[in-house]
Amino acid sequence: MPRCLLISLALLFLGGCAVQPSLPVAGEEFRDCEDCPVMRVVPAGTFVMGSPPAEPGRLDHEGPQHTVTFARPFAIGKFEVTFAEYDACHRAGACQDRVPDFGWGRGRRPVIALDYNQMNAYLYWLTWLTGHLYRLPSEAEWEYAARGGTDTAYYWGDEPDPDFANFGAPQCCAGAAAGRDIWMDQTAPAGSFPPNAFGLYDMLGNASERVRDCWNPSYAGAPADGSEWRDGDCAAPGLRGGSWISSPELMRAAERDAFHGYYRANVVGFRVVREF
8 A cells, every 4th residue: 555545544644645625515415324313505695794783682701793704614503402312322331411391391391401511512522423533513613604694683683583494482581383393382393493594403492502602791892703712701701693582672682691511401401512
């Protein structure tokens, strides 16, 4: 066997005769195993993170607005992680806890009420099972993916619309049913509402989603390359996207909050990113 091929099989590196890993293609979908989440590749690009001062419902920790550039495409879950996907990890013995569904049903509904350690157990299992690194999205990855190329309060426009997301009543905190949003006091099965322009479902509403970053009360000093922010309160990672019980202003694309890693709630789920 040629020496160049032997080196290539042992290690991928830049230059020389090594095989170069192919870049993911924006819009591509894949699944690394039968029980793995469906992943969708979002394009490289630049966006303005945070909300403008005049956006209704804006809070100070949503600014200052700043430009973030992704030099490469990345893959993020097409849907929130479902009970069916998490329960596969539980059956394999890697996720020790069988988390509750509150009588709403399992299957295609987003898995909820996990703490940070339980989410990480699932991510470790996916990584071991597939040989690819799975993790939570950075806060910048999450917002870029949620906006889907838009700069409006929601990825469908500037007004809340129950035909596009499962969210709550105008005043926190109660479920509401109107339009396509018939899931009055519970989560909806993944994919029950239209996707955004990146082909991602339920980025807003349904279940609030954990992100990887430590919490900071403003974006002053935030990374500009889309990477996670490791300075700040690392015991309380960020929470994004709002949930089935959130009032409309709490599920805007820029809305963010801190949520202690040990807390569990029937409004909190997660979505995964897969490294290339």
